[in-house]
Amino acid sequence: MRVRKFGTAAVVTATALVLAACGGGGAGSSTDTSAPDGGSSSDGGEAPAAEDITVGVAMPTQTSERWIADGDAVKAGFEGEGYSVDLQFANDDIPTQSQQVDQMITSGVDLLVIAAIDGTALSGQLANAASAGIPVISYDRLIRDTPNLDFYVTFDNFAVGVQQGTSLLVGLGVLNADGSEADATGPFNIELFAGSLDDNNAGFFFDGAMSVLQPYIDSGVLVVPSGQTSIDQVATLRWQQEVAQKRMEDLLTSTYSGADKVDGVLSPYDGISRGIITALQNAGYGTTIADGLPIVSGQDAEIASVKLIADGVQFATIFKDTRKLAEQAVISGNEILAGEEPEANNTTDYDNGEFVVPSFLLESDVVYADNIESLLVDSGYWTADEVASGQSD
Structure with missing residues (x-):
């Protein structure tokens, strides 16, 4: 897994977010969940302060109240951990989302959380993120056809x-x-x-x-x-x-x-x-x-x-309950930023065409x-x- 080598002191343990009724903490067994390019973990060293860490959050659209709520909840969750957040909505336009992710990489974000419009359209951006040592969490929608993905948080679809x-x-x-x-x-x-x-x-x-x-x-x-x-x-x-x-x-x-x-x-x-x-x-x-x-x-x-x-x-x-999904994204993001393997409860079902992406699945209700x-x-x-x-x- 590609992670920037932040010491764990840089990362506040994920706590109850300022999101009503958030449950769904990280649980379940994990196996070898590294991406094909191999794993790396924190080697200590001087750790940046939380306020010096920026998380880029790319959401697909503001035409659905669901995605507005997701974006706001993820932003609030990471900001609650002391990080800066760059939240962008792409209005269902693939070139716009690609450009937004490019800009986040260029600006030097430390983690990307992406809900893709088209799960096959961001391989170039994720290759650039890998080159820059920026880990990527796929949020709810699996990003496909790339080895440059670290984790997936979603519901049991x-x-x-x-x-x-x-x-x-x-x-x-x-x-x-x-x-x-x-x-x-x-x-x-x-x-x-x-x-x-x-x-x-x-x-x-x-x-x-x-x-x-x-x-x-x-x-x-x-x-x-x-x-x-x-x-x-x-x-x-x-x-x-x-x-x-x-x-x-x-x-x-x-x-x-x-x-x-x-x-x-x-x-x-x-x-x-x-x-x-x-x-x-x-x-x-x-x-x-x-x-x-x-x-x-x-x-x-x-x-x-x-x-x-x-x-x-x-x-x-x-x-x-997307409040729980947002909370899980923050939990997994904290683990990645600390140089740890994020805790997964599914390592078999979500093949993105390059490898089976380690995932955390949440439950839903009728x-x-x-x-x-x-x-x-x-x-x-x-x-x-x-x-x-x-x-x-």
Whole structure:
């Protein structure tokens, strides 16, 4: 692992951040998790003060409240450790993010934390970081096709997909919320949506969901009338709401003429879900599930979608507590800056095309209308007023 040789005195041990309800400290066993270029550790020497250490944080966009929250939480966490932070958002533009990372390297940051727009587009920048001795943490989205990556912090993305598929089956009445078989036998017409193909997570989400849905498709309980079942057919570029809405409109026009109706839609992200729901409502499917709107899944517990769930419009979302992800990034960053191997709980699943990247995976939860308060309000993620208004304060 490439690390600048800071003594451990330079690094304050990761403590409870000024982030409400942060859990998820580093845990789990670690094996030989060094990248292919070999490992190095601190050899002591004069250690810079914490305020002389700068962390570069590159986030993909400010068009999603999720990524704004992530950027702010990571910045606050590292600043809470006494470091300076250079936080940049790239507005979903790959050249902009590449330029931002280049600038961080040129300015001499001591650690890079990157949530990539396109996981294959930063190999040149990471080669430059390696040459400068700057370690890199891949944040939530795996950076691919480069050996110059030190660690990956994320959620268990395959499990997230399983939860998405399960929530769709629960909404259709095929499964109970505990995963046991329910009474409904179908057949139910469903359509499938996936995320952006340039995001490595999209494949994990889709594969996880299909591991749950495919047996019911094979048995005839679920039917995909469009025939579009591969990720290449159902992907949504840049996870954009308007792209998803247009595709749903096209599916309704091409496939659901006459008496055929959609019963459910697999959606991997709340913004995509809202685009799908808009298309369905505009096509006369009703305004809520109670009056005919199909079951639609989601992800990220965005406040607009949480209100839709509370109002009986969207059926479910997946809550990934990004406060915990930010905290884990800080914990792992502290370990790297101290010249230590960051603690991993997965060293087998996240092959970036060059090597299996040591990773720390966090757990997620399914949000339904009846557990919004316990999962989101009681934890301080959203307030009751924010849920009621559908807007963050």
